[in-house]
Amino acid sequence: MKNICKMALLVITFLHVIKLFMPVNLELLTFFTALLFMLGLFMQKKGFRTITLIFFALGISILVYYKLPFPLWISSLTSMTNIIAIIVVMQLFAIPIEVGHYSDTIEYWLKKLFKKESSLYLFAMLVTNLFSSFLLFGTVPVMVSLFNKALKNNVRDHQRFFATAIMRGYALVLFWAPGAVIMLLVMQVTHVSWSQLFLPGLLLSIIGLLTSYGLEHFSGLNKSIVTKPLPETSSVAQNAPKQTAHIILVVIALLVLISLFEAFSIGSATGRILLAGLLVSTIWIVSFFKNAELKSVLSLYWKGGITQATDFSVFFIAVGLFAGAVDHSGILSHIQPLLQGSVNHLGLYSIIIIPLLFILIAVCGIHPLVLAVMFGKILLAVSLPLSSVSIALILTLSASISFIISPFAGMSLMTAKFLNVTPMEVSLKWNLLFCTIFFNRRTHFCLCLAWIVERFCHTFIIV
Template sequence: MKQHPIFRYLYIFYSFVFVIHIVNVFIESDNLNYILGILALIMLAVSFAGASRLFKILGSAFILIGSVVFAASGQSIETIPALLTSNMSLLTLLAMLPWMNSVVRSGRFDQSLNNLLKVNVSDLGKLYPRSSITTLTLASFLNLSAATISQDVLKENLRPLDKKLRDSFIATATLRGYSLALLWSPLEILLAVSIFTTGVDYVSLLPWLLMIAAITFILDSIWGRFHYKKYAYENTNKQSINMKEMIKKIVHLLVALVLFLSLVISLGNLFNLDFIFTVTILIFPFAFIWSLIMKRRRSFWTIGWNTWKAKTNTMQNFIVLFISLAFFANSIDGTPFLDFIQQPILAFSDYPIVIFVMIQLIFIFMSMFGIHPIATIGILSGGIATLLEFMNPVSIAIVLVTSSIATLTVGTYGLVVQLTAVNTGQNPYRITINNLLYSLFFGGIGTVVAYFLL
């Protein structure tokens, strides 16, 4: 069924639903929200056939548990559509992200920054922080594409080295740099979900996330410098680069990022819009105006349109997950089932550090079995609601963000680890083992910061 021609045009139906959602954010109509719920139900049914096996299992589990609790609550079946729309903002954000990716590609920032990896250095220890910071910078805009772009360049440059050493270097430098960018990037869905779940302001969270990212990057770079410095390296593909031009490109990207963040914060405060929605409606006009300034309008449209259609047509996994998760979360709200989830958390209410560590370990454990961190947040959502009643929401948000992002480097069945395994031809479990201590350390820094903010 996935191969049926109709699946090439799902982007039209999905976009129609997302536009209705955006309109309803402004007019706040209960009737339109109900229609949106019916459309969400259709989206769920249509997308289920195209979802992967893992997401079908997760979605089915959320729907089954939610249905049992819903039936026990005695609510009318007519109320179901209204329970399905609470995560529509996250899906709309996901649909808009490819446009920011496209404007960076049209400006050829990805090619320019990766030239940094082709400059010769004397050993791998010096190449490690450079590889990490390049991936980090690209990932701020390109997300998953940044990791694969950096890996392709490194794989070519490190070809003369022993395969085991080459694979280890690529899996640590690129995945860790990738994770540190997503920790604070306004375009990262895990950050958006954590903010959505806890209700904190992005502005109050950003300084702490930047601090955690800086500390982790510095310490990991020191580790990489000493761990790999014993391996000599001579790049056979070395080339000269114009450092002045390179610095201009990096400054250009940083200015664009700061401007985008400033606009998100300013417009959100001015019109009293939440963070996720502000980012969603700002992405396209910002990217388009940026392409005009760079005089890359034609390439932006060509890359953007094709990328957006392809990405929107393949949103089935997230549609199944988010809509089923909305039904699950809204069904258990205020029921005895929620009390059952809350009991273990309340038992450790006097020991918040224990709760934080438990949350971190749950994320890592679940990720090793293919459970997406967004689904883990959904599973923990009932307990998180309880924590927010007696703990600083910023602390909870920090733990959620750092714990979920840290899993990206160790999630054996996660997309970025699987892509890295394919790119390098190594076992994904080997990637998990290589990054496990880093993941624990990364999440641990977040836990410590969160604890001191209580």
């Protein structure tokens, strides 16, 4: 069953790469999508399986009730398989990270440069932010292996230190990282391009990182730490500058390639991210062709790494079916007058109420990825005094905060598991104050600046 799921994931990814240059057989894509869904359900964790089945049942019910034609069933079922392909490709970046022992480089800089808890905290957030841009959910185990030993030995309350740095560093990359799942969903729902979101999203991310650093620094995180640096003659010390340059170059290459593909109108918005990720990860892996460890790491990836995408893949198939059914059924047109009346009554306050409602529902257990689709459809159905880019930023902001403070979100559960603490500690106890500050006046200011950046880009760059 696992091998069939692996093959289905690879075929879906391959078909979406081919689709960038020529039409693909829709029946073939539908077959492997259905195959992955049916077999993948048995491999899903219980929590994911429940929410997947709920949205699948809702989608089927809407399609049947409104007697929608079968071609719409097929297009809805495969509507989010492009996101599945991107998840599979982005997981490839874990291979060169493991083969090249880049974790040793991070440990070297950690021991060499940082003498205060606050500066180490900022470093941990920045490294998490950088790695999350291409490792996504795989960032947590990598960060734990990088920092855990050093933090245990040198930082008081190291679990809180680590949990907040990881959660905030990861969540704040969602504003600009081209491979982030929430970014892809928001782009798909709001029909905006990554280049339109990058600059305002990066601005929000930077201010979020600085807010987090300031909060921790002024709340007492300023104790000196003692670390024993590695000898400058060691191979790790000699390779550190070069490997640091590799990581930075990978991120820059991803961003530049996506921008170039967009400038030359190559593929769709998500297709450009898929192609850029595939090219950069492949080149990085090939650069280790002569490394003796490559074969064993590739073998481990095939045995277990690629199947990590199954949970999300099956989930996205169900959500895609539901979103397609809602799109074509006309359900939103029935509730649009009520929504429009509420928005008209609230006016600009709706910009505050919508993210708050999103976050509160997420804290109650509904996954932020599901809410991004649902709220995106609703917001685009009503007339708001906002552009599509501003709506996309609001959705991303809401999802980012939800990923931090929801004890049911995957990042909270994963971080809690690796640090041997509870999800409630990771989410609400340690991160609620930061999320409140970030969401408050600073965020409204950020959104205003983001709107200005968006207008500037539209006027002077796009035009």
